[in-house]
Amino acid sequence: MTFTRYAIYFAPPAGAAWTHFATNWLGWDMETGQEVAHPLIDGVDVKAVTQVPRKYGLHATMKPPFRLHEGQSLDALSKACERLAQSRPRVTLDGLKIARLGRFLALRPLGDETALSALAAACVRDLDDFRTPAPVTELERRRAAGLTAEQDANLVQWGYPYVMGSFRFHITLSGKLDEATLATVDATLQSRLMPLLPHPFQINDLALVGEAEDGRFHLIQRYALSG
DSSP states (O other): OOEEEEEEEEOOOTTOHHHHHHHHHHTEETTTTEEOOOOOBTTBOHHHHTHHHHTTOSOEEEEEEEOBOTTOOHHHHHHHHHHHHHHSOOEEESEEEEEEETTEEEEEEESOOHHHHHHHHHHHHHTGGGBOOOOHHHHHHHHTTOOOHHHHHHHHHHSOSSSGGGOOOOEEOOOOOOHHHHHHHHHHHHHHTGGGOOSSEEEOEEEEEEEETTSOEEEEEEEEOOO
């Protein structure tokens, strides 16, 4: 399969009950590269609610999507990911919670995020030689959304505003919703997903993923954190 961009994700463990529910919720399994059936829930159009995040799969972004730099290869990127994972320890947090981030819903971690943020920063920094610098048009598009000075500096140096000090780990569960739909979906996830969430929450590996020509992301390989 040919990929247009790559990214480093936290990809939840495939065998976990919460992963199964949330993957079906989104409707795309990036591990198998297949669409999956949404759960049928009275009063919630799950397909519509999850349309925007579906193509990315169930994940938290550690290094945002990037185009491979000229002269680099997928094989070299994979080996660099393996070296990075071997140098970093596993991360354990207290758990996960369902949170509102603006007008969309996501899973956010509970507990001290210092080690988690350090892992994400290492992914951004240590793999940056593989990233083609963002074109001016992309920089301008992101600036149009309104950025802080720190976010703009991140955009220039790392190609994305919400990294390093502006990083906020999250697993997206919906697109932007109106207030009434947001409240309904929030209540649905609190009752159906919340009981399945792990305590503690552990990050044991990193995932290299690729974006296919249709825009959908596929898991390429996992790398165990063993530092």
